[in-house]
Amino acid sequence: MTEKISTGIEKLDELTSGGFIEGSFVMLSGEPGSGKTMLSNSFLKEGLNNGENCIYVTFVEPEEKIAEYGRSMDIDYSKYEKQGNFKILDRPVGEEMHVEDLTTEIIDEVNSMNCKRLVIDSLSAWILGFPEGQKKRRLVRTLSRLLDRVNCTWIGIVEHTPKIEEASFEEYLADSVIYMETKFKDNVLKRELKVLKMRGSDHARNAYGYIIDEDGINIGGPK
Ligand SMILES: Nc1ncnc2c1ncn2[C@@H]1O[C@H](COP(=O)(O)OP(=O)(O)OP(=O)(O)O)[C@@H](O)[C@H]1O
Numbered sequence: 001m002t003e004k005i006s007t008g009i010e011k012l013d014e015l016t017s018g019g020f021i022e023g024s025f026v027m028l029s030g031e032p033g034s035g036k037t038m039l040s041n042s043f044l045k046e047g048l049n050n051g052e053n054c055i056y057v058t059f060v061e062p063e064e065k066i067a068e069y070g071r072s073m074d075i076d077y078s079k080y081e082k083q084g085n086f087k088i089l090d091r092p093v094g095e096e097m098h099v100e101d102l103t104t105e106i107i108d109e110v111n112s113m114n115c116k117r118l119v120i121d122s123l124s125a126w127i128l129g130f131p132e133g134q135k136k137r138r139l140v141r142t143l144s145r146l147l148d149r150v151n152c153t154w155i156g157i158v159e160h161t162p163k164i165e166e167a168s169f170e171e172y173l174a175d176s177v178i179y180m181e182t183k184f185k186d187n188v189l190k191r192e193l194k195v196l197k198m199r200g201s202d203h204a205r206n207a208y209g210y211i212i213d214e215d216g217i218n219i220g221g222p223k
């Protein structure tokens with residue numbers, strides 16, 4: 001039986017027929033400033049509120065920034081950290097060797113904390129250390145399988161303009177893909193969220209407008 005877990009955003013739960021599939025790899029793709037980090041924070045907030053242990057791996061912004069975003073969304077990451085329920089791994093984009101070491105580190109941490117929700121911000125920055133396409137794919141696949149085995153649901157953020165015609169290997173490997181599109185229309189910034197796929201589950205097929213405010217992502221009606 002496929003178990004669903006709440007995404008932390010009520011409307012996104014609706015669009016995904018009840019949330020993300022437990023243990024699955026959710027790829028979140030979007031332009032700069034489209035709200036990928038915000039959505040990921042809501043996902044972790046939901047887990048922490050439910051007593052699940054969570055890990056945030058950051059290659060993009062420093063640990064202090066993540067804590068600050070958390071505070072602005074009413075998440076006290078430092079409290080959860082002290083209790084042993086949360087960990088931020090702030091790591092530089094490394095060389096090939098370090099990419100493999102970090103995979104082992106993540107899996108070890110997930111196992112020792114019994115982590116149920118993980119965010120990698122961003123997968124693109126992390127695998128920059130791998131020059132070869134095949135190795136990148138193998139790494140993401142291995143990670144994905146190991147996390148599935150221990151029912152750890154994870155968001156892998158991918159930094160690119162979401163375009164199905166230019167789908168990357170992550171889109172094929174991921175169990176679910178969410179596009180957060182940001183574009184200027186008549187000189188005004190417009191945002192749209194789309195669920196591209198969700199293996200083994202029904203999901204919304206429309207594009208949905210959304211805004212970002214201090215509470216996070218607010219998804220509106222279909223376009
Ligand atoms: N309190 C707020 N009120 C309104 N909009 C906000 C607020 N906080 C953040 N935003 C919007 O959210 C954007 C940042 O979202 P976020 O950091 O999640 O994007 P991102 O997709 O992770 O970007 P990047 O790829 O650069 O990391 C800001 O550029 C701004 O437009």
Ligand SMILES: [Mg+2]
Pocket residue numbers: 036037038060121
């Ligand atoms: Mg971000």
